[in-house]
Amino acid sequence: MPGKTWMCFPLRPFLLSIALPIAQPGIAGPSQPSLSIPTSPALPATASEDDGQWLMPARDYANSRYSSLAEINTSNVKNLRLSFTFSTGVTRGHEAAPLVTGDTLYLVTPYPNILYALDLARPGAPLKWKYEPKPLAASQGLACCDVVNRGASYAYGKIFFNTLDGQTIAVDAKTGKELWKTRLGNLNLGESVTMAPLVVKNKVLVGNSGGEFGVRGWLTALDANTGRIAWRAYSTGPDQDVLIGPEFKPFYPQERGTDLGVSSWPADAWKIGGGTVWGFVSYDPQLDLIYYGTANPGPWNPELRPGDNKWTAGVFARDPDTGQARWFYQWNPHDLYDYDGINENILLDLPIHGQPRKVLVHPERNGYVYVLDRGTGEVLSAEAFVHVTTTSGVDLKTGRTHEVAEKQPRTGSVVREICPAAPGGKDWQPSAWSPRTGWLYIPHQNICMDEEGLEANYIAGTPYVGANVRMYAGPGGHRGEFTAWDPVQAKPVWKIKENFPVWSGALATAGDLVFYGTMEGWFKAVSARTGELLWQFKCGSGIIGQPISYRGPDGKQYVAVLSGVGGWSGAIVAGQLDPRDGTGALGFVNAMKDLPEHTAKGGMLYVFALP
Amino acid sequence: MSARQPMDPTNFEPLGHSAERERLEQTWSTPPGIYGWLTTVDHKLIGKRFIVTAFFFFLAGGILAMLMRLQLAQPDNRLLGPDLYNQIFTMHGTTMMFLFAVPIMEAMGVYLVPLMVGTRNIAFPRLNAFSYWIYLFGGLMLYSAFLLNIGPDVGWFSYVPLAGPEYGTGKRADFWAQTITFTEVSALAVAVEIITTVFKQRAVGMSLGRVPLLAWAMVVMSFMIIFAMPGVILASTTLIMDRLVGTHFFNPAEGGDALLWQHLFWFFGHPEVYIIFIPALGMMSSIIATFSRRPVFGHAVMVSALVATGVIGFMLWVHHMFATMVPNAGKMFFTVASMLIALPTALQVYCWIATLWTGRPVFKTPLLFVLAFFFILVLGGLTGLMLASISLDTQVHDTFFVVAHLHYVLIGGAVFPLFGAFYYWFPKITGRLLNETAGRWNFWLFFIGFNLAFFPMHQLGLEGMPRRVYTYPEAMGWGGLNLLATIGAGLIAASVLVFIGNVLWCRRRGALVGNNPWSAGTLEWATTSPPPDYNFHPVPVVAGPEPLWERATGLPVVAGLSDTTREVLVTTLIEAKPDHREELPGPSLWPLISALALAALFVGSIFTPWAVVWGSIPVAAALIGWFWPKKRETEEEVAEEVPP
Amino acid sequence: MKILRGVWIAMLGAAALTGCEREERNFVEPPPTSSAVESLRLSDLRPGPSSPPPAAENSAYQENAYAISEGQRLFSWYNCAGCHFHGGGGIGPPLMDDLWIYGSEPQNIHATIIQGRPNGMPAFGGRIPDYQVWQLAAYVRSLSGLTPKDAVPARSDHMSNESPPTTMEKPSPKMTGSPP
Amino acid sequence: MSLFGDPHFAWRNAQSALNSAGPQAARIEAYWWLIFAVSALALILVVLAMFYALFHSRRRSDLEPEFRPSPKLERSRGWVVGILGAVTGVILLGLIAGSFATDQALESFTAQDALSIDVIGHQWWWEVQYIDPVPSRRASTANEIHVPVGRTVALTLKSHDVIHSFWAPNLTGKQDLIPGHEATLNFRADRAGVFRGQCAEFCGYQHAYMGFLVVAEPPDQFAAWLEKQRAPAMTPANPSQRRGQEVFLSRDCALCHTIQGTEASGKTAPDLTHLAGRKTLAAATLANNPSTLAAWIVDPQSLKPGNHMPSHLQSVRLGGDGPSGLLNQEDLQALLDYLGNLE
Amino acid sequence: MSAEPVIDVSRLPTYAFGKQSLMWWGTLGIMAIEGTVFVLAAFAYFYIRGNVGSWPPGGLKPPDLLYGTINTGVLLASLWPNWWTDRAAKARDLHRIRIGLPVCLAFAAAFLVFRGFEFAALNIRWDTNAYGSAVWTLLGLHTVHLATDAVDTAVLAVLMFTGPLEGKRYADVSDNAFYWYFVVLIWIPLYGVIYLAPRLN
Structure with missing residues (x-):
């Protein structure tokens, strides 16, 4: 059926393109069948147009994860062979994307956040240098969902990355010498940092983690040269702290008002209200706006925080220079189910209802793929991509979801069959976009949960959740899915069912291939058009990393991915948890009881190429 | 009255040792020694044992009550901490309700009913023995637990979630639940025996209209037990399952409901009050009739009132839950029923007054206790009306007002008549009279002490003192009335001591007064006091409700019952015409063995649910042993068999 | 009757050995017993001649139903459950298994709570009264069955039952990963 | 607890069902006095009748039992008993009617502008939340409920652990707090004063000392108090x-x-x-x-x-x-x- | 002795069947008790049901019909051998009793085997939620009755083959059948509660 769907539109006009600052005139042509898409963002320091590089985890500012390399394609992918491997020496969940610039591959491990540089120019890619930041060991106790790190960024000859204990570090890309480091998080308040920084206009953008520890979320811009804090925008509290000023013009009336970040919370609750920023940041150089999602309000139990809980579980558009907010849209006002709004925002130009629009596409944890006008924050469409029982659709007029009353968590009462579960229809694992098909490739899960609200006690530096959760497979019994989604038609094109949640990122290439990994350890290449499995390789441990593709110094196309199971979903293996307690790891253990039978801990880089 | 032998209409004086009598003696006697003690199936021995055991529990419960009163005598008292106090009030309530009140009423039934209906033993005598053992083991288990500091501490009502797995720490509530299970088994067995005995083993001629009021009361009580106890069976079983095997009946998090417990518990709990109260009404009638020297006025009205009370008693339970969120319309129904149940009791009171009025009252200790009833029970009943009103109940519910009310009802309505009954039937059981002077001391100390102890509690409740508090702040000003109540409790204790002394003294040295010292009219006085093992020889035939009054010179009798087997005459349900003869089983160790096996199962199940599985094997084995016929006895039986 | 009485006394005697302390409710804080902490070993490997193992102290807490249930309450009040959940672990290691990184003796657990452990366990020393730490230790030990079963509360009312819901179909064993 | 000797805390009538301070308690108190009067009368009559019967019966030394009483006497006494029964029935119906009237009156005491307060029972204290449509204007306190005189208060009662029962007898009857259920209770204070209440359902060790105060004060005073509760705590001054x-x-x-x-x-x-x-x-x-x-x-x-x-x-x-x-x-x-x- | 014998009962039979006999009344009392337990357990079931919107709660599957329905059939069919044995007992026909009782026992055994499958087909565990607890309790209670009556029948059957026998034992066989009718009768409403009630919303 999904196969047929795409067959129906063989001559689909490619009106679609990734929004890019230096868009070539060619892509504007609506009927041009083959596109030459510039996939590299203009980074002032490098100004590199070289397709072969991979400078930031999402590949580009638009967050496309699309590689225009086409050497590996649907017909030859079956010949893909392992080229070299590299052991990271760490066996927790490897969620990071490697970076490649020039003839060096960089990768950052989970805690203890070691940064490795591998020399691609020499056979077997030997270690060039490594940098050990030695983060505080205690920070491991603050990572809600394994001690992961989601990658580094390259700009201006520097590698920027974050450590779990809340430091941002700039390292010289050539020598591995530390240039500066800035401590941003306060360990004793439960703050940690797991996200990959983004460098925009000489600013390093870093957000904190710890929504399950009663922290107050923020996004901070650091000067890329000095590491000094340029601005910090909180996700809760008074307008002054949130950097809401006269330029703030949200589309929906419920986001307008003074100090909503205070008045939409019980007294003082905003100080420990979450809204952390731990996902990927996008940037639109044309509009000169950065976009990022804010995470769930804390604690999970919604009865303990009456009100809309601004500005959590939503998306901010901000001016990168000043940090001033331009607009905000809340995916989940008064979030009921830990639906963090941090999933990636992919910036595209799409024809919506026949009109070309500059949009932001966002597969949200609450189970809907949102298409927003990224200039105003208006919701253009929102359709479910998973089984949803918590809401019955999104009201495009008000922008609010229709909540199902009987699925609302209550203190002291177990509510069953909440779908999607707390990790959402899709968690952090980023999707990829291919301009060749016009589809979004979403790695995600099919998980439901039972939840009981509890009284939550706030003790700084300890979890602040207030819920018992037990997750399990959603309808069909499989726990993972890989969906190709047409954002224009707002419907799925094809779906692949996986036994375990697809917790790895996706990679789309110009060879009409889509790569992703499974938690059993299979690294798979499927046809971007049909979803047909074309090639797979069994790695040493489950894959939850972000695959990339680059052109090596030898001119060949390579595909790289980190294997090493863990993360929230893989905590049962990475943390050796006990499956008898269904509420372990915030309830994810219950859904993953059999994972230890399929995979073990590991930490290895795998790089593939055609022979 | 003791000197009035000529009035004695008994015509069953042993006239020498006839061969027949000797055979009967041999057939019905309990084996000698400890073996006989363990194997007996004689309803009189078991009844006495039941009475003595229940009285011991009454004393234990009374000591606990005294401890509570001492703790509450002054504000902010530190005599007992909350932990011990909570155990003590739980033990007091549980003891008085489950180990004293119901068992002693049944015990009186076990002893008196077969005598009153003129048969030689109770139906299912081995079951009777079994029910005593199981009751004893249950009580011993509870008190062992209490002495080991594992006494239940969540109230005799064990409301969940306080008694549930999360808040009912340790094994304390499990012991409570299993005590309930023990007493349920015992009470239900006795109820079945009493009903069968009254329905099928009555003397020839004792049609339903001639059944004595006490026997009627026992039947109504038994029916109430049969329909009420299942409520608490289910409640205690589900509670222990919630605690041990993880069911969720009362866990609101998983769809259970704490209110379900209250419904199940009070569906039993309110009839429980009438289970205790109705036999006392029967005793009242017996005593009033004898001491007014006439049958109770309005026999039919009295029987109807008993039955009506029994039926309406099942429609009141929600008035214990007026402060919960039961819908108001539902509550109103229970208000009506709770108020209207006063009517049958009022009618009985009027009938008794009419009996006294038209009779010729003789003032003896039993009658004094009966007269106290008119003041105490009526007062308790009237405060009961107040509790029936939803709005007023929300003020006085769970306060000392309710404590006062329930003690007025239960002590006035059951313990006072019971003491009267002790004085009244003591000569039946022992052949000796209790001392009359001591009896009057006993009565007046009790009466004054009782009112001193409990009347001020009405006031305390209205002034805001909640019940089940281990202490109270001085500033509340409740100290004076509490002290008064404690003094009253002391008087009650003194009164009970007088009673114990009286019993101990008179058991051996009391006046010997012949077979029918009160010249009463009912059949239990138609045999020797104390009665022989076989109760009656020959078995009487009756022609009226007070047969001994009607036939001053001897009753007609039945001939032809076997004297070599334990044969009783089975009669028809309504008219009590002779139907067939049935042999009742003799002494056996199996009831004791079965009770031990079942007790092991119950106690074991407190610690592991698997005890139910492995424990059921010895229970089944014991029951099969119990059932399996002995070859020799069977052969004897077959020899005399007359098929229908 | 005498036989019965004898049996009862024997039963009482036997039960007294185990029962009394198990259900004792001590509200008053006993003196601190932290001196034992220093002499504890965390390793089975010992150099030199063998020495007797340290005697377990505070059995009054370890086998006491009230202490364990208080420990259970404190386990959630002090947010232990936030990391260790109902023993299965998550942010912190599981407590219901038989793997003890820092030792399973009450003193080991006491020390872990008071001192904290490097890989993320916060130090609660100076923040939780000593006797509550022992209560917590008793509860933690009960999670992996190190305390007598009859002193341990059956379950908490709050979703600690292990049973999986049967709502959804069981995962199908064959999962090809190819599109439908 | 001798600490309690302070005369300020002499609460003899501050927790009494017979000292009503609002319409709800007053209605119940009125019904109480009605049923009390009827009951007292009934009790006196029964006891008098008993004595009358005892002393006007045919007391004779002769103990010959009369097993077949004279039908005539039985019939006449039967009439007396019958009439008494009927009168009892009528009185009971009257009391039922009175009870219903009181219930109805209590039901009808609701108001549109009621002050909403959440009361949450804990072992062994009371959490009090003043509800406001703006979440940040909610105020939280414990064990002390301030209410404005003359305005209906609508309590929402919840339990955090076991069953408790909210009882402030001077104001209204009690209402149980049952885990898994939410209960409501309305009352109004018609005169200013400090009233005490207490948990009335056995809830464990400190059931005895699980008290609370209801402080009824003039509306402006109450408003000032509430505003103060919304403010954060004072900062340390020295x-x-x-x-x-x-x-x-x-x-x-x-x-x-x-x-x-x-x-x-x-x-x-x-x-x-x-x-x-x-x-x-x-x-x-x-x-x-x-x-x-x-x-x-x-x-x-x-x-x-x-x-x-x-x-x-x-x-x-x-x-x-x-x-x-x-x-x-x-x-x-x-x-x-x-x-x-x-x- | 002044007593005047007015009736001679020596010709009356020494045992009786049905409601004439004491045992029948005892059995009836037990049935009344157990019937009340079942009624109250069903009350608990519906009380819990009253607290939730959908039933079974949370979209659980109702119990599968297959084994419950088979078992209902087995139970109803077992009425016939029991009735047949009952009649044989009343006719004091030992030969027919020796045929009938084992057949009854076979039915009970078959029933118990299917009952095992029934528990498996409830689609819920007793400790999943209150609904699970309620259905397990209802079914468990009935199973206990069946099991005890099966043991009862087995013991009687053995006795009928080995002796010692007397006339009273025929009455026992008859009462055994009487109790079995109760167990069957009570199952019909229980079947409705367990299997049909979750399907009616």
């Missing part, structure tokens, strides 16, 4: 208070208690933001003054055995050394200084 705050935040206090405006956000124990403004401590058990506060902090377990406030007796005695040393004398003094000023 070094001692600063030290006290530090002690509060760095020791076990902050693990359970909240003081708004500080990091202390513990939710398992009463909110102490405006502690000094309350009349009592420990759930309306102790008068609120520095000495009772000190006693309560140091040794709560001997004041209320089994309650959930940890004891600091040993640590104060040992001078705050060792792992259990949470408080020493100076810490305690500073803490008292700080808490004593949280108006």
